[in-house]
Amino acid sequence: MNKEKRIWIALFLALTLMLILSGCSGLPKTAKLNISIDPNPVPCSSEDGKWYCIMTISESNGVGVTLTSIRFDSYDQAEQLYHTQFLYEEDIIDWFESNYIPAFSMLQTGIVWSSSRKYIAVTIEGVDDNNNPIEATGRVDFLPE
Secondary structure, eight states: OOOHHHHHHHHHHHHHHHHHHHHHOOOOOOOEEEEESSSSOOOOOOSSSOOEEEEEEEEEEOEEEEEEEEEEEEEETTTOOEEEEEHHHHHHHHHHOOEEEEETTTEEEEEEESSOOOOEEEEEEETTTSSSSSEEEEEEBBOOO
């Protein structure tokens, strides 16, 4: 019985070690969102005095995400918050044509701002395919007129 017990303990330890070394912890992955702005900082157009850029939201950890909100916090030259704009699911679909980002994929849209500001803090929230809440933040800087 003592020898049999040692064999089971050795098997258990070997299986545990293999599980740990394989990276398979049994926990589902969590999505990772990245926000990029091109160009950043955003220059003012000499033709019409507006700021044009492309916003890309990408997923980089292999888990799809449903976006639930995007918040734009606008800051003036004194770095004081002066305006907040929210986009919810229907608005996100209007801007990006979808509010779902498949694993290792992206959504992209062109954005035009018509008033001067120093920067915008962007906060994106969503829920991934494994039901984890997801949040990503970014910053858009603006060159003066």
